[in-house]
Amino acid sequence: MTEQAFVIVGGGLAAAKGAEALRDQGYDGPLVLIGDEPDRPYERPPLSKDYLLGNAERDSAFVHDAGWYAEHDVDLRLGTTVVEIDPRTHTVVQDDGGTVRYAKLLLATGSSPRRLTIPGADAARVHYLRRLPDSDAIKATIASVRRLLVVGGGWIGLEVAAAARTSGVEVTIVEAQELPLLGPLGPELARVFADLHTEHGVTLRTGVGVERFTVDADGVSGAVLGDESRIEADAVVVGIGAAPNLQLAAAAGLRVHSGVVVDARLQSSDPDIVVAGDIAEADHPLLGPGIRVEHWANALNQPAVAASTMLGGDAVYDELPYFYTDQYDLGMEFFGLVTPDNYDDVVYRGVVAAREFVSFWLRDGRVVAGMNVNVWDIGDPIKALIRSGRPVDVARLTDVDVPLEQVAGT
Template identity: 50%
Template sequence: MASRERVLLIGGGLTTARAAESLRQAGFDGEVVVLAEERRLPYERPPLSKGYLTGADAASVVYPHDAAWYRDHDVDVRRGVRATAIDPSAHTVSTSGSTSGADAAGEVLRYDRLLLATGSSPRRFDGPGAGLRDVHTLRRLPDSTRLRTAFRAGDRRVVVVGGGWIGLEAAAAAREYGNEVTVLVRGEVPLAAAIGPELGGLFQRMHEEHGVTVRTGTGISALSGEQGRVAGVVLGTGEEVPADLVLFGIGATPNVELAASAGLTVDDGIVTDAAFGTSADDIYAAGDVAKSFNPRLGHWLRVDHWANALNGGALAGRAIAGETVVYDDIPYFFTDQYDLGMEYSGYGELAAGAELVVRGDLAARECVAFWLADGRVVAGMNINVWDVNETVQRLIRSERIVSREELADPGVPLDALAGDVA
C-alpha cells in the first residue's frame, strides 16, 4: 500500500499556521507535519509588542489556531523539535529535540514537499556589557512576557535602543505602565527609513507628548553594569544614560542557516520565485525568511511584516497543494501606539523620494498620507482614519495618474480615484 504524501512545514509562526490551513482548504489529504522549535503551538507576533505587551490581551490572542483545530484537521504539530539539516536529493529532514525533550527527537523525516518558514532573529548588541541582566530583545512570546512583567513594576528607567516599530511600540507600552522611558535613535528622526522624516517626526512628537525622551543622532558604545545588572547605556560621546532595563530594537536578520547548509540560493533571505519555489525541487519558502520575486517591482523582495506571513503563508500552502499562484500582494503593516492607530500599504523603495500628499489634519493625527511618484500613488498610510486601506491598495494597484490636488481634497472620494481594479 502506497504511503500518503507528506508535507513538512518548518517553523512555529503564523506562516506555518496559515499554510497548514490553506493546504487543507485546497483539498490536500496527505500528511501535514509542523516542526516548531518552541514548545508551543504556532503563534503570531504583533501582539507581542502591542496588546499582549500592554496587558490588554491574554496570551491566547497570539494563537491563530488552538490544539483542537490541528487535531480536527489532522495536522501533526511537533513542538520543541528543531530541524537540523535538509537533504534535498533524498527529500529528508534531520531533527533534534529541545533540551526539554521532544517526541520526534533525532528522527530523519521524509517529505514530498517542504516549506521553510524559519522567520528571523533580532539583531543583538555584541559590545561591552552585552551579557548583563535586564538587557532584552523582543521576538518570542517569552521575551514579551519578561518585558511585560518588568514594565508592570513601574518607576523603572527603561532605555530603548532603536527607533523602529518594535522599539516605539515597546516604548509606548513601558510609558503607559508608568516607567521613565528614553529612546535612542541613530538617525535624525525615528522611522525615517520606513515613512520619511515628516511622518517620523509625527511619531517622535507623539512620544514626547507622552513623556518619552527621544534622543536622535546617538551611537552606542557599551553597556555599564552593577553587580551583573545593567545600569546604563554608554553613548559614543562617552555620556552614560542611566537604565534599569535596556531593550534593543535594532532590526532582525533572516534565519537562512538551514537553507544555506542545504545548498539553496540565499541572498538576505531564501530566494524564491513568485510562487514561493526555491532553487531546490519541492522546497518552498515563505514569511520573513523568504526573498520572493515581486512581479510589480521586477526583482526580489523580502518583507518581514505580519501581513506577509498571513497572506504569503496561505498562498504558499495553495502552491504546495498544486495550485498555480503568483504572490503579488502589496506590502502592509500596522501599528498601535497610545491613542494612535495606523495602517500602511505600499512599496517603500518607490516611496523614497516621492512627494508626500496629506488628506486631512496631520497635526491632529487624523489623516491619510500618500506618496506620489510620477503622478502615481506608490504608498499610502491612514492614521486614525479607518475603512480606507483596501481603497488605498486599489489605488496603488491601479497605477492611475492622479493629481495631488485630488488626493488632498477630502471632497473627492478615494473610490473614484481608485476606480475598478481586477
C-alpha cells in the same frame, strides 16, 4: 509512515497558516509541522501591542486552539529544531536524531532579533522581543521598574516605549539615525512618530549609538553613548531589527540573497521546496523582483499561495505589503512600499498636526504607498490607487471632500 509527507519547517504564523491552507485546499495526506518553540504557533504582533499592554489574554495570540492540529491530522512537533534539510534524499533531520521524508516542503523559519555585541550586552535585565517568553519578561519588567532604556527606534522599540510610558515608566529611546522610523517611512513621516513620543514624555536621543552598557550587581544599570553621555536605567529593551533565519536554506543549497529567492508562486530554486514569511525574497507582479518584508501580513497571506504551489497550482502572491501600529492614541495602517529611492514627493489628506490624516508617497505622480493615521476603512481605495499605476490628480487626492474612490488620474 509509508507515504512521504508534506513537511512544514517553522513554528510561527506562516507555518500554522500553511498547514491550514493545505487542508483547506484539499490535501489529505500526511502533514508534519516542526517548530522549535514549546508553544504551538502564535502571532507576533500582540507581543508588542495588546498583550504587552495587558489588553489581551495570552491565549489570544495563538493561531489555532490547542485541539486544531489533532482535529486536522497535523503531526505537530514542538520544541524540535530542524538541523538539516537534504534535498537530494528529501529528508529533514531533527536535533533529536529523528528524520522525516518529504514530498514537498514549506520553509517558514522566520527571523531572529539582531543582537548587540557591545560590553555589557549579555548582562541581566537586557531584553529582546521576539517570542512569547520575551514579551512576558518585558511585561513584568515594565511593571517593576522606574526607568527603561530602549535601544532602537523601529516599530518594536516604539511600541515597547509606548507600552512602558502608558504604565508610567520613564523611557529613553536611543536611535542611531536622525529620526526613528527613518528607513520605513522617510523623513517626512518619521517626524510624526518622533513628536508623538516626545509629547508623551519620552526622552529621544537620536543620531548617536550606545557604546557600552553599565552593569551593577543586579545587571544592567544604564548606558554610555557614543558622545560619552550617560543614561541611567533599571532595564534595557533592544530593538535594532531582525535577521532572516537563512542557515537551513543556505546549507541545503537553495538560492539565497537577502532572503530565500523565490518566484511569484513562492517556489524556491528547488522544485519541491516553497517558502513563506520573513525569509521569502519574492518576485512581485506589481513591485518587481527581490521583495522581502518582515510584516505580519506576509506570514498571514503567503502560505495560501505556497500551499497552492505545493499542490501543483498556479496562484501567485500579489498582495501589497501591509503593516499597522497602535501607539498611545495613534492608530495607523500602511500599504505599499517605501524605499529611499522609490518616491519623489509626499502629500497629505487631512490634518497632520491633529494626527488624523492620510499620507501618500508619489513617484512621477503615481501613488506607491499610503498610510492612514486615525482615519479608518479606506484601505481598499488606497490599495486600488497603488495598483492602478496611473498618475493621479494631486488636488483631488488631497481634498478630504473628494472620496478616494473618485480620485481620477490626470
